[in-house]
Amino acid sequence: MRVGVIGGGLAGLFSSLNLLYAGCEVDIYEEHDRPGYPKHCTGLVSEQTMKMLGRFANKCSDAFFNKIKLEIPGSGNITLHTSSKIVHLDRVCIEEGLAEAILGLGGRFFWHTKAILGGDSTIVAGGLTTRYDHIVVAEGIRREIFKKVYKGGDSAKKVFGINIVYKARNDLEGINVGFHPTLAPGFFYWIFPISDEEIIVGLGTSEPKTSLRAIDVVLKKHGISNAKKIESYGGWIGEGPILKRQLKKNLTFVGDAFGLQKPLTGGGIYPIVSSFTYKNPNSCSDAIAEIRYGTEKVASLLRKQIPIAKVFHSSSFYYILYKIFRNLNGAEIRDDYKLIEYDRHDLSIQRIFLHLPLFLKEIKI
Incomplete structure (x- = not known):
């Protein structure tokens, strides 16, 4: 054929x-x-996805993470320690x-x-x-x-996504993900290191014209100064199956x-x-x-993940998150019971509700 x-x-x-x-x-x-x-992908995947890519991913990985810091500027942050690695792929x-x-x-x-x-x-x-x-x-x-x-x-709904790679000395640990209605309306921003001297900063937004200014704010909030731009890339991000x-x-x-x-x-x-x-x-x-x-x-x-995305991307839910993060500022969550699945957000929430006492035990404030 x-x-x-x-x-x-x-x-x-x-x-x-x-x-x-x-x-x-x-x-x-x-x-x-x-x-x-042209480049357009952030390249963060779960360890399981990397294994499915097999030999094509083995020589194309340049950073590994087991920590995600979720943050809301002006409110607080919560750190999630993942039970398996998250990988940055080229x-x-x-x-x-x-x-x-x-x-x-x-x-x-x-x-x-x-x-x-x-x-x-x-x-x-x-x-x-x-x-x-x-x-x-x-x-x-x-x-x-x-x-x-x-x-x-x-x-399908779309938002504009942009990534910028900078040369910058940094002491970032893990992947930092933030929610803010003006910095990344309708989505979120991210910043993480791929080496001691290189970082990737990006965001998704329903307001593309404000994206570069928002990235400058994210850099400043994380104490990154004198960053030298290496490259930028991006494009439209789809949010679900048709x-x-x-x-x-x-x-x-x-x-x-x-x-x-x-x-x-x-x-x-x-x-x-x-x-x-x-x-x-x-x-x-x-x-x-x-x-x-x-x-x-x-x-x-x-x-099955679409309802979850609609809630998290809504402006009204941001204010609920704001209160939660303010009350749990600095909390550490260790996924020792492997309740959280990086690729299956619906499954993660289902497991958390089914095993809520175990999940609450994993939260350290």
Whole structure:
């Protein structure tokens, strides 16, 4: 079977690799000229997600954390000690490794090539129309093909996200995450070290025009001065799945194109890698069926997190958090009973309520 893949980001590359393992002939069309660019991802994942990425993540991790400090400026902070590591991955490094593996298995790349859908089974690119037995759409957050196929049905909420890497001496410990209605309206900000001399500062916001000024405030609040900007990157962050099912027989949407982001944090790496079942399909058609099943299963799990995200991102809930953080300022929570799951916010809250006495025992003020 011949499979055309539109989009050479993480979702497109991971899909292509799995299809090649199953014996498919795969062509990948990517409008940019190299893997991993333009950058847009913060790159924080759970240790479990890193394990699912396997060898492609082993050489691409540059920082490990077991502490998250949640803070509300002017109110207080609560430190969560995680039961497993949180890892910062270099996504460019991962995508370069995937592209190299794909080439080694006979996959073909068409870089710097804008591809559009000619029909359910054809791709138009570079003035040529090519027919495929199946097409995988991994076009990313813009969802141009998605909106064409489903007649504009892109209802997912989006916020603007930005990351800036600075060279700056720092004594930051762990990942610092803050909530504030003017610094990061509708989302949150983050600051963490990737070395003794480099930090990443970022935020999601419903007000993109104020993002750079807000980042300056975050730096000052954490005592970072004389920071030298190394690079900045970002883009739109989706907040949840759009569809429950793959509705087109010859088309499969994956990753951001299917709306697979964690609604609370906007993270896309976990939904992508967890949508693959890691079975050994007997044929190309079986591999396609597994991808379709996997995306639907993950979308179902992510939908359970949408109500949580709506509450945490609302301006009214901020004032509730403000009071909680003021009363618990300086509290330390040790997840010794492994109640908190970094990738499954719905499961974390369910466990906390089911085992509330255990959770309360873990809070030290």
